[in-house]
Amino acid sequence: MSKEEFLKAMDFRHACKVFDDTKKISKDDLEFILEVGRKSPSSFGMEPWKFLVIQNSELKQKVRPVCWDQVQITSCSDLIIILAKIEDLKVETGIPEKRFARRPMPQEKRDFYVNLYANHLKDTLSSDKNIYEWTAKQTYIAAGNMMTAAASIGIDSCPIEGFEKDKLEKVLELDTTKYQVALVLPFGYRLNEQSEQLRLNFDEVVEYIK
Template identity: 85%
Template sequence: MKKEEFLKAMNFRHACKVFDDTKKIPAEDLEFILEVARKSPSSFGMEPWKFLVIQNQEIKEKIKPVCWNQAQITTCSDLVIILAKIEDVKVQSGVPEKRFGRRPMPQDKKEFYINLYANHLKDTLSSDKNIYEWTARQTYIAAGNMMTAAAGIGIDSCPIEGFEKDKLEKILELDTSKYQVAMVLPFGYRINEQSEQLRLSLDEITEFIK
């Protein structure tokens, strides 16, 4: 991808407030966006996320009131609920060992990485609340990649943090010891003109230390 093509996607992307509910994202384009999410980096390679793709309109209607009645929820083509994993990142779950074990290595080296992981994240892994704060941050890496990838093929999105977490998790019937909602991310096609993109200048947000 050329630099100008990437910037074109960034200029296209905006927080779409209302989608055209008559337009549906082709299955292959949705799969592309989700594949970009799957390929996203995560701390220690734990991939601490799950992506619920809500296409059922009745479920969207149930979700809308606990998302501040935002129009994006019911007008989008596909509503992606990004979940942060809780149980799977705990050492005792056995999942971290499986993650490290995906690459061939002797057992002593694998144990070294597991101990490094456990010691480095001792405070983080001490409670589900701390785990959520860590894994939810990881999901934002995937979300950013998804939105940029979607923009690159002419698909709009809108990252939403405005939701009642506990109520949304009940609607989704989540076992919150395993998964908790990190972000609501609708995808679709804009129905209105894009608003002007307002950003600080590069000089205002960067400092070079030489």
């Protein structure tokens, strides 16, 4: 993809407010978007996310009221709920060590990374609330990549933070000691023309320090 093509995808992407519910994303395109999310970078390589893909119309109807009754929830082709991991980030589960162990290294070096992780994130790992605040931020890296990937193949999206977290987690029957909702991300095809994209000028957001 050229720079021009990439910027074209960025111009195409917008927060789609109403999707055409007669159009469905192909399995191949949806898996492309999800694979981009899966391959996204994360701090310490913990990959602290899970992607719930809701295609069931009845479940979308249950989700919509706790997402401020936003029409995107039920008009989209595929509703992806991005979950932030909680339990897997805890050192005592052994999961962080397993993540580090994916690369061959002596036990001494593996122990070094585990200790570095535990000490650097001491405050973060002290409570589920703190873990969620950290892992939820990580999920936005994956979300941004997924939205851009979708835009590059003509698929619309709309990142939604407008939801009642506790109620949505109950609708989804989540064990919140393991996963909590970070972002609601519907994908589909726009029904209406895109509104004008409004952004600050380049010089207002970029400062070079030489």
